[in-house]
Amino acid sequence: MEVKKGQICGQRISQRLEELAEISETKNGVTRLSFTKEFQRGQDLVKKWMSDAGMKVRVDNLNNIIGRYEGTKPSAPALMIGSHLDTVINGGKYDGMLGVIAGIEIVQVLYENDTRLDHPIEVIGFSDEEGVRFHSTFLGSKAVAGTFSPQTLELTDETGITLASALEELGLEPYQYKSAARPANDVLGYIELHIEQGPVLEKEGLPCGVVTGIAGASRFSFKVTGFAGHAGTVPLDLRRDALSGAAEIILAIEKLAKENAPIVATVGKLQVNPGASNVIPGEVTGTLDIRDTDAVRKSRVIDEILHAANTICQKRNLSFRVEKIMETDPTLCEAKIIAAIESSILSNGMRAVPLISGAGHDAMAMADLTKVGMIFVRCKEGISHNPAEFAAVKDIEMGAKVLLDTVIQLTVKNSNMEKEKVN
Missing domain, CATH: 3.40.630.10 (Zn peptidases)
Structure with a gap:
């Protein structure tokens, strides 16, 4: 050298x-x-x-x-x-x-x-x-x-x-x-x-x-609750499928984050219960991580995400619960x-x-x-x-x-x- x-x-x-x-x-x-x-x-x-x-x-x-x-x-x-x-x-x-x-x-x-x-x-x-x-x-x-x-x-x-x-x-x-x-x-x-x-x-x-x-980070745990049922006997329009609801919520999170760039939002962990191939998911728990240098914008987007999640769950006859587990300032x-x-x-x-x-x-x-x-x-x-x-x-x-x-x-x-x- x-x-x-x-x-x-x-x-x-x-x-x-x-x-x-x-x-x-x-x-x-x-x-x-x-x-x-x-x-x-x-x-x-x-x-x-x-x-x-x-x-x-x-x-x-x-x-x-x-x-x-x-x-x-x-x-x-x-x-x-x-x-x-x-x-x-x-x-x-x-x-x-x-x-x-x-x-x-x-x-x-x-x-x-x-x-x-x-x-x-x-x-x-x-x-x-x-x-x-x-x-x-x-x-x-x-x-x-x-x-x-x-x-x-x-x-x-x-x-x-x-x-x-x-x-x-x-x-x-x-x-x-x-x-x-x-x-x-x-x-x-x-x-x-x-x-x-x-x-x-x-x-x-x-x-x-x-x-x-x-970026400051807000981290949440969430739970979407529906009702587990037989995968072969319950018609789609009568189901309370927690995983389908969670999937729609995740897509709403992605959409809102893209609309408010450079904020980033990540659903990094999901657990599906009962977790069987022939059972309609009755419960999904997950994590949401949201980061931004603009604390006001982050707070607004979080409110919009939670509103969207509750609206989706009401439409699907599901319940939605969320808990903040971490908060750091930008x-x-x-x-x-x-x-x-x-x-x-x-x-x-x-x-x-x-x-x-x-x-x-x-x-x-x-x-x-x-x-x-x-x-x-x-x-x-x-x-x-x-x-x-x-x-x-x-x-x-x-x-x-x-x-x-x-x-x-x-x-x-x-x-x-x-x-x-x-x-």
């Missing part, structure tokens, strides 16, 4: 991602769950890269790793760049890790060019975003943002180990979790570079794009950070395509602390959380160039941002 000193090198980022991917519990895909020996080995490798890039490295009490590259004004608030180092089971090489390694890359370029910005730059690898082991997401970023709940420390994994015990095994002090929280006036902003995990950039033929917001990216990313994309000869993230990211938790922005990098066929997850070296390099240009812009144009933070 030939690396030109002082320049962004996509091949170096890619090679480091490959090295990190080798540290896995499984051979099929990447499995590196938080607070495991594999996670610690990966963190040790990241620590070395941070140190080699001129950063001072520390680990907080929630096991986040933070590399700090001092600015010419060390007391100025730090611009934070980051993502997560944990994976799902049999996941890919890029989800989360790309953002951390790209952050290290831009600091390394500054270091090799003997360049210091006015503001310190901090690259952070969050300890748990996916929530696979303890079934609670954004543990690391919530700790940094100051929104971590102490009750979370008592959560257990499948073997009965508590989160607190797992952290103590690493020599950390979990009940001192508040020490991980950062005062808002210590942070200028947070930027996360991430693979898109969707197909839009590939469709547009672009290596990267600017994220305008992360996260809007900061306008000035969006503008800086757009400017960086344009200066690198591309169109600036605005994107909405339907997936959750650490930026959602960090938004409780500071202003946030995100850059998406094209990934093949939009595949993620899968061993087939892939981003091309040239796209990775372009994303890192946009990230570096954005960081430079924000540290130059910081005075207005700081005034707004005070106001």
Whole structure:
């Protein structure tokens, strides 16, 4: 690998991602769950890269790793760049890790060019975003943002180990979790570079794009109840077929979502009872997931969906019950950070395509602390959380160039941002 000193090198980022991917519990895909020996080995490798890039490295009490590259004004608030180092089971090489390694890359370029910005730059690898082991997401970023709940420390994994015990095994002090929280006036902003995990950039033929917001999610469980009967003896016009009613409801959901794009709605799970080939379905239970960055529009569409479902069930002599099981607010990216990313994309000869993230990211938790922005990098066929997850070296390099240009812009144009933070 030939690396030109002082320049962004996509091949170096890619090679480091490959090295990190080798540290896995499984051979099929990447499995590196938080607070495991594999996670610690990966963190040790990241620590070395941070140190080699001129950063001072520390680990907080929630096991986040933070590399700090001092600015010419060390007391100025730090611009934070980051993502997560944990994976799902049999996941890919890029989800989360790309953002951390790209952050290290831009600091390394500054270091090799003997360049210091006015503001310190901090690259952070969050300890748990996916929530696979303890079934609670954004543990690391919530700790940094100051929104971590102490009750979370008592959560257990499948073997009965508590989160607190797992952290103590690493020599950390979990009940001192508040020490991980950062005062808002210590942070200028947070930027996360991430693979898109969707197909839009590939469709547009672009290596990267600017994220305008992360969709809030409403999740429901629903039940359609009819009456089970003999499949051969009950005429169609006398049936109370719960599955036929559910099918009509699903088509109504799809229609309303398409009419209100870019909102997305998904019926991801259905259970049919009694579930026999010769019995008319008497009951169907399912889930509905609705996501949008516009909370008002999402609320209106939910009302329209529920109205349509009740109308369909009344017409078919069925009953419909629904229960909300989860609600998360949308996260809007900061306008000035969006503008800086757009400017960086344009200066690198591309169109600036605005994107909405339907997936959750650490930026959602960090938004409780500071202003946030995100850059998406094209990934093949939009595949993620899968061993087939892939981003091309040239796209990775372009994303890192946009990230570096954005960081430079924000540290130059910081005075207005700081005034707004005070106001």
